[in-house]
Amino acid sequence: MSNFVELSIAKAINAGLRKCMQDNPKVLMFGEDVAQLGGVFRVTEGLHAEFGDKQIFNTPIAESGIVGTAIGLAMRGYRPVTEIQFDGFIFPAFDQIVTQLAKMQNRSEGFTPMPVVVRVPYGGGIGAVEHHSESPEAYFAHTAGLRVVSPSNPNDAYWMIQQAILSDDPVMFFEPKRRYWQKGPVNLDEPPMDSYSARVLHEGSQLTIATYGPMTAVALQAVEIAASEGKSIELIDLRSLSPIDFPTIINSVKKTGRLIVAHEASTGFSVGSEVAARVAEEAFYHLEAPVIRVGGFDVPYPAAKLEEIFLPDADRILEAVDRSLAY
Amino acid sequence: MNANNSPAVPTVQLLNPEGDYGVPKEWATYGKYIDRLTEADFLKFYRDMARMRRFDREAEALQRQGQLGLWIPAIGQEAAQIGSGYGVGHNDHIFPSYREHGVAITHNIDLMSILKMLRGVNHGGWNPEETRFHLYAIVLGSQVLHATGYAMGVKMDGKVGNGDIENDLAVISYFGDGATAEGDISESFLFAAVNNSPIVFFCQNNQWAISSSVASQTKVPLYRRGEGFGVPGIRIDGNDVLASYAVTAKHMDDAREGAGPFMIEALTYRIGAHTTSDDPTKYRDASEVEYWKARDPLARFETFLRRQGISQDFFDEVDEAGEKLSAEIREATFALTTPPVENMFKYVYSDPHPRIQEQFEWIKKYEATFGEDAHS
DSSP states (O other), X not given: OOOEEEEEHHHHHHHHHHHHHHHOTTEEEEETTOSSSOOTTOTTTTHHHHHXXXXXXXXXXXXXXHHHHHHHHHHTTOEEEEEOSSGGGOXXXXXXXXXXXXXXHHHTTTSSOOOOEEXXXXXXXXXXXXXXXXXXXXXXXXXXXOEEEOOOSHHHHHHHHHHHHHOSSOEEEEEEGGGTTOEEEEESSSOSSOTTOOEEEEOOSSEEEEEOTTHHHHHHHHHHHHHHTTOOEEEEEOOEEESOOHXXXXXXXXXXXOXXXXXXXXXXXXXXXXXXXXXXXXXXXXXXXXXXXXXXXXXXXXXXXXXXXXXXOHHHHHHHHHHHHXX | OOGGGOTTSOEEOSBOTTXXXXXXXXXXXXXXXXXXXXXXXXXXXXXXXXXXXXXXXXXXXXXXXXXXXXXXXOTTOHHHHHHHHHHSOTTOEEEOOSOXXXXXXXXXXXXXXXXXXXXXXXXXXXXXXXXXXXXXOOSTTHHHHHHHHHHHHHHHTTOSSSSOTTTOOOEEEEEETGGGGSHHHHHHHHHHHHTTOOEEEEEEEOSEETTEEGGGTOSSOGGGTTGGGTOOEEEEETTOHHHHHHHHHHHHHHHHTTOOOEEEEEEOOOOSOSSTTOOGGGTSOHHHHHHHHTTOHHHHHHHHHHHTTOOHHHHHHHHHHHHHHHHHHHHHHHTOOOOOTTHHHHTSOSSOOHHHHHHHHHHHHHHHTTGGGSOO
């Protein structure tokens, strides 16, 4: 009999962090305002009271410093988990992530693994000011040496953060910030699957939608509306963006013949672009229609009053479904 | 001469350019570190400075002959590197930039590891934890944050301030005058200061960041760069091996004992080019180079040793060892082979990653179609 509890995504990540910090005192949590305050989203709330300064501490507001010192701590045998306060603030750390964190294992020919997790609340839909709503995951998925994952629900959030911390490779952990308060059952006893497998959330026969992170709930809504109209759509939650579980996508496309990839990130040079190219390479003769990407526009993330136009919603996905089925 | 190397700046110098040894009253605390050295230590310092120079000249020749893709000369910086390298304790960790061939010598790094990188065989590949000499860092300042994080970890481990030289340790990070402009250096000072981390920041001010003079890189002498962050500093004569040894040893001891971070600026001079791709005649006067050649750190220390009564036999022996080193380096460089294709794929991740595995499988099959003409 499994032990289920109802948690929000934020609380599930908190519980996963707590578990790892209890199991291994070398697991450290640090970043801006993560200690007494619990982070601006309260994801680390209560951890400082439980573990104290030795395992969780605030840093100066210097993202390159946060990741750069995490690299040094990992060299010393720690397993640092860092929090970047918002997606749009990750760029001062981009150099340390791309030129150092991602390459250290390779540069040292395996002598210096980098068990570092970089947690990043990402995505829009919260009415925020500039630089607080972005989806920069493709930059990191493009970078060899990094693993990139994004949970879409509390159970995955609870387990994937633990799997990320246990990984000897650096993991970019993208947290769907507008879903932080979305609740769901968490199985405290048994992980659902490894972090790098995609999950078929809903089976269907006419078309496949692949998505991840905050867009998963939107896509599920589109699938349900389509079902009420008699259309059978298969929905895949990618969960991992590096590596991407292509066999699951390809198998689904071989069955349905049609694919839509949906995400919040700008469409050009995106995860959707990579999935579309790969499906064209591996399932060309199975396609009944071109792969369609549904994503944000190739513009800077707009001011909040326009974000509902920028972000794909169920209707935008359904518009693509209609185009694909009519092809 | 510019504001940054003005003689008005207080500078620790124990051996003057004429080779006279003396400890001014204000530097007595450093003089004690020289008092405990033996003649054997002095000879070791000289031997390694000469070894560093010989290695440098040989590597430059190998580059000119097309055997290395690039060489990064450090001639002129022997005292700064050999002195400070020996000031680092046997548990301490070293985070170099990319010109620290002399520091590598003092910690028994196989010099072929450095030539492998410059020949294009790999990007490093020695064991940093075991050697305590971390990998060369090409992105300026990047390694200083790693050193700072490492030092934070040392303190968390409780390895500071126990008065136990066998178990306590500190960290030293090397960087140049040009790197001080990078934000990572400032962030390192800050993180180290607020955490009171056991670290010494060792800046070799060789006065040229490729073609940019140090005057264009800083308004204030570099040893003061850490002050506002809470990192005190001192300038040393970087061409004085004894000052470099004593000041490094003293502040590594202090860091190990819990005094927190400290910065050393070693004022020296890059006699050669930035790299073999550089042409320094385009941006600096020959007279400036001549001025500094006259302050050669090796010649200065040789004068001192001869006055100590060290005989010609010793210097002959050093020359012979140099000839032997050159021959060994040449032979070992010629023997370096192209690495196997799998090296490009096998270290990217610790755990298997399907994209990398697929591409490795593909290139193996593709290469196989060339039969005997395939890469290894």
